[in-house]
Amino acid sequence: MVFLQFTGRVSAQSLTGTTGLFHIPTAEMMSDRTFMAGVHQIPAKYSLYGRGLHDNRYGFATLTFLPRIELMFRYTYLLGVDRSSRTSGPFMDRMVAARVLIIRESGYRPALLFGVHDPGQAFDVAANKYFGANYLVTTKHFSAAGFRAALHAGYAFDLFNEATQxxxxxxxxxxxxxxxxxxFEIMAENDSFRWNAAAKLLILNRVQLMAGLMELKNPAGGISYRVTL
Structure with a gap:
């Protein structure tokens, strides 16, 4: 007989590959030396790579260390592209993201974190930029009657020549x-453009399954695996 063990507390990757809810980042951080890798997919309607014509599939790897810093590297693949019709150009986009925890949550004080996604144009080291984001985000946890809730609020802005997208x-x-x-965790959010809802499931404190509805009607989600180095 095979048993599935559901253990641990869900606090893991968003669709983007960084720690967060469904599509938005939070000021939560994984434990020091946590490495995560996974694959997520979003519908073409919400893709910034492929001009909304093709579903995007993200393959990512994320590392938390020091333990206030999180780095993420991601490939974004265009799905449904007829490769024989293109004579040049890649079918994937590469990007990095970095997040720094500025203030830890304590007592009545929320956590505060700064993040930047897909940088490089300000220093002329990026030819294309599809997934830019610069933001500050706060997180505060509450517990009552056996329930654990977290509220997250952030603001995204242009920084130097780095546009937020x-x-x-x-x-x-x-x-x-x-x-x-x-x-098991349920989530609701607004990512500046639309309302989303989702759920996460953590198996063996290693495998995260996530599924939800973007704009409350179009499915997205994925799977990731975590380990402590």
Whole structure:
């Protein structure tokens, strides 16, 4: 007989590959020396690479260390592209992201984090930029009657010559779990452009499954694996 063990507390990757809710970042951080890798997919309607014509599939690797710093590297693949019709150009986009925890959550004080996605144009080291984001985000956790909730609020802005694209202005959301099911979490958010809702499931404290609805109607999600180095 095979048993699935659902353990641990869900706090993991968003669709983008960085720590967050469904599509937005949060000020939560994974434990020091946590490495995560996974694959997520979003519908063409919300893709910034492929001009909304092709679903995007993200393959990413994320590392938390020092332990206030998180780095992420990601490939974004265009799905449904007829490669024989193109004579040049890649079918994937590469990007990096960095996040720094400025203030840890403590007592009544929320955590504060700064993040930047897909930088490089300000220093002329990036030919293309599809997933730019610069933001500050806060997170505060609350517990009552066995429930654990978290509120997240952030603001995305242009920084020097680095435009913000994935988020623009205010974004925020909340997550909810119960101590009887700490490995299961539901989420609702607004990513500056639309409302989204999703759920995450953590298996063996290693494998995260995530599925949700962008704009509350179009499915997206993926799978990731975490390990402590």
């Amino acid at each position: 994935v988020y623009d202005g205010l974004f925020g959301g909340m997550s909810l779990s119960h101590q009887a099911l700490p490995w």
